[in-house]
Structures are given as C-alpha cells and as structure tokens.
Amino acid sequence: xxxxxxxxxxxxxxxxxxxxxxxxxxxxxxxxxxxxxxxxxxxxxxxxxxxxxxxxxxxxxxxxxxxxxxxxxxxxxxxxxxxxxxxxxxxxxxxxxxxxxxxxxxxxxxxxxxxxxxxxxxxxxxxxxxxxxxxxxxxxxxxxxxxxxxxxxxxxxxxxxxxxxxxxxxxxxxxxxxxxxxxxxxxxxxxxxxxxxxxxxxxxxxxxxxxxxxxxxxxxxxxxxxxxxxxxxxxxxxxxxxxxxxxxx
Amino acid sequence: xxxxxxxxxxxxxxxxxxxxxxxxxxxxxxxxxxxxxxxxxxxxxxxxxxxxxxxxxxxxxxxxxxxxxxxxxxxxxxxxxxxxxxxxxxxxxxxxxxxxxxxxxxxxxxxxxxxxxxxxxxxxxxxxxxxxxxxxxxxxxxxxxxxxxxxxxxxxxxxxxxxxxxxxxxxxxxxxxxxxxxxxxxxxxxxxxxxxxxxxxxxxxxxxxxxxxxxxxxxxxxxxxxxxxxxxxxxxxxxxxxxxxxxx
Numbered sequence: 073x074x075x076x077x078x079x080x081x082x083x084x085x086x087x088x089x090x091x092x093x094x095x096x097x098x099x100x101x102x103x104x105x106x107x108x109x110x111x112x113x114x115x116x117x118x119x120x121x122x123x124x125x126x127x128x129x130x131x132x133x134x135x136x137x138x139x140x141x142x143x144x145x146x147x148x149x150x151x152x153x154x155x156x157x158x159x160x161x162x163x164x165x166x167x168x169x170x171x172x173x174x175x176x177x178x179x180x181x182x183x184x185x186x187x188x189x190x191x192x193x194x195x196x197x198x199x200x201x202x203x204x205x206x207x208x209x210x211x212x213x214x215x216x217x218x219x220x221x222x223x224x225x226x227x228x229x230x231x232x233x234x235x236x237x238x239x240x241x242x243x244x245x246x247x248x249x250x251x252x253x254x255x256x257x258x259x260x261x262x263x264x265x266x267x268x269x270x271x272x273x274x275x276x277x278x279x280x281x282x283x284x285x286x287x288x289x290x291x292x293x294x295x296x297x298x299x300x301x302x303x304x305x306x307x308x309x310x311x312x313x314x315x316x317x318x319x320x321x
Numbered sequence: 322x323x324x325x326x327x328x329x330x331x332x333x334x335x336x337x338x339x340x341x342x343x344x345x346x347x348x349x350x351x352x353x354x355x356x357x358x359x360x361x362x363x364x365x366x367x368x369x370x371x372x373x374x375x376x377x378x379x380x381x382x383x384x385x386x387x388x389x390x391x392x393x394x395x396x397x398x399x400x401x402x403x404x405x406x407x408x409x410x411x412x413x414x415x416x417x418x419x420x421x422x423x424x425x426x427x428x429x430x431x432x433x434x435x436x437x438x439x440x441x442x443x444x445x446x447x448x449x450x451x452x453x454x455x456x457x458x459x460x461x462x463x464x465x466x467x468x469x470x471x472x473x474x475x476x477x478x479x480x481x482x483x484x485x486x487x488x489x490x491x492x493x494x495x496x497x498x499x500x501x502x503x504x505x506x507x508x509x510x511x512x513x514x515x516x517x518x519x520x521x522x523x524x525x526x527x528x529x530x531x532x533x534x535x536x537x538x539x540x541x542x543x544x545x546x547x548x549x550x551x552x553x554x555x556x557x558x559x560x561x562x563x564x565x566x567x568x569x
Contacts, residue, residue, distance in 0.1 A: 122440055149446035160441040163432075174445050176348050232444075 073098050074119060074230060074262050079128035081111075081118050081286075088114050089286045092128070098262045100278040101253050105267055107308060111286040112266040113157075116234055119264070120152060121145055132230065150178055153223025155233040155252075159215040161207040161222070167194070168203035171222045178226060193221040197251060213244035217251070224255060231256065231263040237272060245269065249276045270309060273297060282308065332529050338450035339458065339528075352456040360422050360457060361464030365471065367421060368414055372405075372472040375413065376479030377487075379404045384490035397491045398499020401480040403508070410472035411512040412560050415519035418465070419552035423527035426457055427548035430531030431541035439532070454528040458521065465520040466513045473512070511567045518563060519556050526552045 074096040081089040089111050096102040104112050117123045119130050121137065130138045132148055140148065161170050171190045175181055181189070194203065197217040207215060216236060223231060233252060237245030253276045256263040267273065273280055277294035282305045290302045297309060343349045383400035430453055433439050442449040477500055485493040527548035534544040 117440075120444055122443060146446040146448070149444055152444055152446075154441065154444040156437040156441060158436055160437040162438055162441075163436075177344055177445065177447055 073131075073133055074264065075129075075131040076115075076119060077129040077131070079115070079118060079130065080126045081114055081123060082126055087286060089118065089125075092283070092286075092288050094281050094288060094291065096262055096264050097279060099257060099260045100263070101256050101276045102262070102264045102279045102281070103267055103273055103277045104264065104281050104283060105273055105277075105308070106283040107268060110284050112268075112283060113234055114286075115283065116232055116264065116266050120149070120154065120232060150226065151229040153220075153226070153228035153231045155216065155219050155223055155231070155236050157235045157238055159207070159212075159219040161215055161219055163207055165206075166203065167199065167205050167207070167210070167218050170207070170218060171225050174222065174226045189225065190221075193225050194218070196224070196255070197221045212239050213241075213248065216240065216248050220248075220251060220255070224259070227259065228261060231261045233263070233265040235266050235268070237267070237269055242271060245271065246275060252276065268308075273309075284308075331533065332525070335450055335454075335529055335532060336525060338448060339454045339525075341448060341451055343451055343455065344447060349452070349456055352452070353459050356456045356460035357464055360425070360460050361468070364418060364421060364464075364468060367417065368468045368472050369475050371417060372410065372414070372476040373479035373482075375409055376401060376405055376476030376481075377483035379409070379476075380480035380484035380496075381488060381490060384484060394491050394495040395499035395502055397484065398480070398496040399502050400499075401484070401496075402477055402500040402504070405476040405480070406473055406508045406512050410469045410476060411515040411519065412556065414468060414472050415465075415516065415523065415556050416553055418468070418520075419523045419527075419556060420549050422461065423523045423548045423552045424545040426524060426527040427531040427534075427545045428541055430454075430528055431534040431544045432538075434532060434534050435537055435541060450532065454524070454532070457528065458524045461520040461524045462517055465516050469512055469516040473509075511563075514567060515560065515563050518559055522555045522559060523552045526555060 076092055076094045076096075079089055079092040080087070092115060104115060106112050114123060118125045121130075125138055128138070129136055132151075135148060137145065137148055161167075162173065165173070168190055171193050172186050175186045175189060179186070190203075194200070197220050199214060199217050199221060202210065202214065202218075207218070210218065231252070236252060237248045240248065249272050252263060252265065255261065265272070265276070274294050277297065280290075280292055280294060280297055281288060282290040282302070284304050290300055290305045292300065297305070300306060300309075380397060380401045383397045383404075387396055387400070430439075433453070439449045439453070442452060481493065481496050481500075484491050485496050530544040530548040530551070531541075534540050
C-alpha cells in the first residue's frame, strides 16, 4: 500500500501539486487520470522520489519514504518497478540484457538462473524470440512489454506506470492494460497507473483518482465515474466525441 | 557569479555520488572494460594520425626557423622531442580527445537523461551517477596515459620520417642524436601527470554537462558543445597551473 498525505510540490514558485491525499491499495490497479499538464507525472515522480516534495508524506507500507536518506531510499526502490512513458529501455544493450540488468545488479543468481528468470519474464509479457534484439528494433508495444518484463524481474512490491499505453493503437493499448492488471493481481502488487486514456479507465480502473491543475477533485472506481457530479471530471470523461454520441443516444 | 558557484557546487556533489561505493563490483568491472574499448582503444586511430602529422610539422617548423649555422642541426630533433613530450602529446591530444571523447560522453549521458533511462536506473535503486560516470572515468584515467605514450612515439617517428626521409631537412643520424641529447626522463612523468589530470577533467566536465541536461535533443546537442568548450578551457587553465607546479 502507498499512502500520500498532504503532498505539495512547486517548481520555481509555481504550485504544481496542492494538498494531495490518496491511498493506493495493494492488489488492484490504481489509476491517476487528468488532462496533460494536470500534474499526474509530477505526482508519480514525487511518490517515487524522483522529485523532492515541498511538504507532505509518502508512505510505502509502514515506511515514511520521503524522509529516508539516499541509501535507505535505494533499498525501498529495489522493491519498485517503473514503466516510463517512453519505455526507458537501455539503448546500448539487448532485450535480454535489459531484463537481466536488475538481476545482475542486485542478485547473486548464477547466469543459468538469471537466464531462466529473464525468459520467464519475457514469456509472461508475450515477448518471444526477441532476446537478442536491441530496443531500436522493437515496435512501441514490444518496448512497453519489455519494460514491464524488466520492471517485474525482481518481483517488485510496487509497480508504477507513467502513461503505459501512450502512442499505442487501441488493441495494443488494451493488451498492455490487461497485462498490467493480470500482473498486479497475480503478484499482489501495489500498482499506480498514470493515464488520460478513458479506455484504460473503463477496462482496469478499479480505483480512479482525478486530478486537475494539481488538485485532487474526485476519487472512485470505473463504475462510479460515469455518474459523477464533478463537472471537471465529466468534461474530461465525456470530451471524446464517441462518448458524447453514446451518451446522447 | 552565483550561477557559477551553484554549478561548481553541483559538480562536486555529483563527484561525491560518483565516488560512492558501487552496488556490485563485477557489473562495474564489465562496464569499465566496455568503456576502455569505447573511449580508449577507439581513440588510438585519431591519436596516431594527428601525432604523426604534428610531429612532422614541428620538425619542419623547427628546421626552417633554425637555419642559422650557429645552431647545430641536431637541435631540430631535440626541439621536436621536447615539444611533443612537454606540450603536444599531453595538452594538444587532450584537447582533441575533449572533442571526441567529451562530446561522446555528454551526448550519451544527456540522451539517457532526456529519454528517462537515468530515472529508470534511479528507480531500480542504482546510483546512476556512479554507474554511468565512474567506469568512464576509470577507463580514461587508465588508458589516456597509454595514448600519450603512443602519441610521443608516433609524433617523434613522424618527425623523423618526414624530416629525414621525405623532405630531407636533417639527416637521420643528426635527428636521432638530437632526440637523445640532454634527455630529461622527468619530462615523461610531467606529461603523464598532466594527461591523468586532463583525462579527469574531460570525463567529469562532460559527464556533468550530460547528467544535468534538461529538455530534448536540442539541449543534448548544446550540452555536448558546452562539454567540449568547458573541457578545453579547463585543460588550458590546468596546463598553466601544472606547468608552474611541476616544472618551476
């Protein structure tokens, strides 16, 4: 479980996040939704400590993460997997080496054990016969799946995804969403997903937080989101032409 | 002024992170070997080419400026040797490597920064500064002295070849006598000390420029240019300081 209490963050005096309070639960997919520039990525990066917060608390289970020093944070981070918007695979090494990287760095497994684990993770995300390929040779969807494989290589307790299906076609995006949900349930991970894709919300939105201009406006689930009385949320949810047509019908 | 002091502080904080205890020695060892090849072995070609031609040019310039009969001919060999050992093979080669290796380091680390690869390392619990910069630093500190020695040998050979075999401004015997005359071995030590300091400056300044880049590909290009400019300026500054410290 990840708990955020009264989180504030500003850049050069400009407030980007104001008094964010939220609990991200274990074993379900927690979605942060909002327009581009609403502060979703800053919130995610503040949670994992890539941005220092101005005030507030970030708890990873019973550990107050934002008060830890560099070395203590490193220990917690070994339990995190993160999927970045652009996948963030290491360009100069192969798919196999990318997935093996955390194992090389933090385990004393033999090469045989590491290879077995890498193959298991790649098969889990349906990447087959691509071990020796470089990231530049992969499609967008494959890169995301390899990034998921790398994120789960060390059996993380926390999985954080920043717009995991941006730039993907709807079918591939759907596959990625389902994969993240399956992995979350299978390994009982605390998963946070940043997205502005309403398909993702309706598919895997077990818990949804809506933020706009750095403020949290709404919290609920995918079933409640269509009946909200929050105007900003409704504007966001029904901005899609297709959604408007369906509602009118 | 405040901006400069801020940058200086950030530079030393980065160095503090770079020299902290590595997560796993074996991974860093492999990475260092890789960097030895990328940054060291791959620089041999350019070092050999420029050293050969610079050695030849120094020999010809010395010959054409000492045509007075009161200067013995062997001074051409001596001038070539000392110019190459004292200044060319350490300082000029370092300036050229600042262009080749420095821009390479800044653009590689800068690209990793803007594509969130450095964030990915941090999230995994890896000390990204140490993992990315320390192997490069060790590789250049180990290999650049070899480049300097290669440069000295090739530069003197270039001077001999062009001066005696191609243009014929001096005989082979006079040139060889000149390069042996009044030889001070400490000059080699002085040259190697300078090389090690310059290698550290090139790697650390370029890594700093790449590590703190913000924005996109345009900014990565700018950081690469800055790394070459700042490395070159600091090489020349430290050249003066080290010369005063080591030769006075």
